[in-house]
Amino acid sequence: MSPVSPSLSHRLDGLRSSAIRDLLTLTERPEVIGLAGGLPDEQLMPRDRIARAAEAALADRSRLQYTQSAGWGPLREVLAARESARLGRAVPIAEVFVTHGSQQALSLLGEVLLDPGALVVVEDPAYVGALQVFRAAGARIASVPLDAEGMRVDLLAELLERGERPAVVHTVSNFHNPRGVTMSARRRAELAGLADRYGFWVIEDDPYGELWFDRPAAEPVATYSPNVIRLSSASKILAPSLRAGWMVAPDRVCRAVELLKQGADLCGSALTQQITADLLADTDWLAAHVNTVRSNYGERAKALVGALRERFGNRIVSTDATGGMFVWASFTDDTDTARSLSRAVEHGVAYVPGSAFAVDSDYRSAMRLCFTTFDAPTLREAVDRLARTFGEERDG
Missing domain, CATH: 3.40.640.10 (Type I PLP-dependent aspartate aminotransferase-like (Major domain))
Structure with missing residues (x-):
């Protein structure tokens, strides 16, 4: 006789794993520039x-x-x-x-x-x-x-x-x-x-x-x-x-x-x-340390936003990233970012589709990009890869 399997709590009904954590397991290849995570830069950790x-x-x-x-x-x-x-x-x-x-x-x-x-x-x-x-x-x-x-x-x-x-x-x-x-x-x-x-x-x-x-x-x-x-x-x-x-x-x-x-x-x-x-x-040390983090992140945010606007023009509207770790970018031409994600990974870049954060709106044309873990040249290369991804999507 097979043992009767005990049940789990109904509290788990309707719960699902974070789409972002699941995505990271698929994009942690060294050749992929991962803009999907929300991680601080370990090189700046004291x-x-x-x-x-x-x-x-x-x-x-x-x-x-x-x-x-x-x-x-x-x-x-x-x-x-x-x-x-x-x-x-x-x-x-x-x-x-x-x-x-x-x-x-x-x-x-x-x-x-x-x-x-x-x-x-x-x-x-x-x-x-x-x-x-x-x-x-x-x-x-x-x-x-x-x-x-x-x-x-x-x-x-x-x-x-x-x-x-x-x-x-x-x-x-x-x-x-x-x-x-x-x-x-x-x-x-x-x-x-x-x-x-x-x-x-x-x-x-x-x-x-x-x-x-x-x-x-x-x-x-x-x-x-x-x-x-x-x-x-x-x-x-x-x-x-x-x-x-x-x-x-x-x-x-x-x-x-x-x-x-x-x-x-x-x-x-x-x-x-x-x-x-x-x-x-250690307030003096801490102030200097946090200023270093701000300076590095600010430079990277500026590089990412600048590259997006240069490569995509009016096709994308993005935040200015005046702080924090993320840029939210939305296509103005109904591009579906979730559908394009696998193609992006093939081109060596990853992001989180806006739909992963949706509650009542779908945000199908948006994506979240994290700028903290790469330097400015790498972020510009990431945008070049995004441009190839979405250029093919538009042409296809």
């Missing part, structure tokens, strides 16, 4: 400075122990000081919670803030990691589009006026992934005002805010309302392997997250949190 911080941490064996579920105390102190400066108010340590990357914070918040069937409003196109979290929580998802000033807060207001009551509104306010745009100061204040008026949580997801090229973005949405939970991370300015993310949230949210985190992993890595605290507290 390996030697991290090594010194690790050596200092390892000098004390007690540093190898478990730490608090909410994070290593000295790191939370450093983060509270950084976030106080950013928000223009004193952030108490009790409102700072360290997580295994900011994605874990988002996942834990999905459990803390959402009951099955609760409404979540996301931007369209959307950050796929957020969609995975909200779908796993059994949320009902609605979307509002983006334009050059970020989330269309006016359309969110219309949705609220029609009687919809979201539990959560999620936004990537700075240098959006994938759209590349930044929410204007006026819309940030309007979004916070709506959160106060209607009583919903805003999750302000901000992993890219320090990667500005010309000037810093406006004040965080969390500046304007206590109903805003702010997420950030050291992955994009230091190294993803540190897995140091954090949230700034009201104490009652942090304590609820702490209960769930204790059941998930007890605590994060005390060692990497000590390394992160060392680096973030």
